[in-house]
Amino acid sequence: MTAAMVLDVGLALLVVAVAVWIVAAGSAFAAVVGFVSFGLLLALAWARLAAVDVALTEAAIGSGVTGALLMTAASRLRPTESRSAGERPGAFLHVVAAVLAVLVSAGLAALVLIPASPAPSLAPAAAVHLPELDVLNPVTAVLMAYRAVDTLLEKIVLLLALIGVWSLAPDRFWGGAPGLWPRSRPDGELTLLARLLPPIGIVVGIYILWVGAIAPGGAFQGGAILAAMWLLIMIAGLRPVPEIHRQWLRLVLVVGPAVFLTVGFAGFFLPNGFLSYPAQFTKPLIIVIEVVLTLSIAAILGLLVAGPPERERQR
């Protein structure tokens, strides 16, 4: 057994152990903390599998943004948590969940232990056309060209999720600002962090977006980092949380999906179908779409964490 193999086996065991710990955790808060470390360990595992794009996304979205979302959910649930702890699911539900979990595990184990040889792969076919796209990172090429429709729908789902969160607002707060009350004192340490980190974070976010064309990175990871910086500034109270009725805010939220959709429909008339890019403009079009998508993703993720409006609309 080589050193690398010991590391991999240890990592795999740790991932499973943390997963078991999350399920067994007593409080929602502890489970969320476990979930965040689970995401980071999973990101390490993806990095070990040489899937750096997935690792970045897992760390930024799976662990970071989802962790922040769950954290706010856990703190909202805290007052009612002890009451609902008594309402345990019945034996029948336990059995059904166990059977389903075993079936899924068995299916996955079968796929891993009895691999088809040669393993089915579309990688060579996809790699053939990479030079035409002028996008050297194969993952970005797949996301923006071959599977563009998936990427587009993903962004629209994000937008729908935000509308879902907003629709939890009581009528009198509609159009008002989300409930991220500034919790720090103006001379506190959080304010210091919110002044020091965003300049670095914004540069890193834009870099991750830009480098996505040739190396691991892209709109989603870059957008998540920008969203984190925005949230930090809002939580520290350096900038107010915007009211959700603002025109500019709504424009930022939809500009990414809207541009993507426009390019998609233009594909009907210019080249030959939905979401196909004209040959000579492929690279610039992908860059434009990625930039506006990053902007929208950052705004959507930030507002998702900020939650539903909880203050009355000011004039």
Place this chain on the structure above:
Amino acid sequence: MRVLFDSFTVLAVSAGAVFFLAGTVGLLRFPDSLSRLHALTKADNLGLGLVVLGLLPQATGPLVALKLITVWLLAQLAGAIVTQLVARAVRRENQEA
């Protein structure tokens, strides 16, 4: 020269690992939140610092070395501030209790 660099790396990274181990033991064994925070910051600052220091001779260029140092500085900044925030929350809880 290579051997000297490599042995420095092994030495410094091992020393860093010792700090991480000590910090983890402290995190598990210390009785209250404030002492646990104290143990954690030693692992973060000194442990990561020594690991980064040890990796510097292995860096392929000045840019990589700069990135390593930036990672350490950012971890220090985040660690110090999060520790302060947790400590403040602990104190608030103690006062309420």
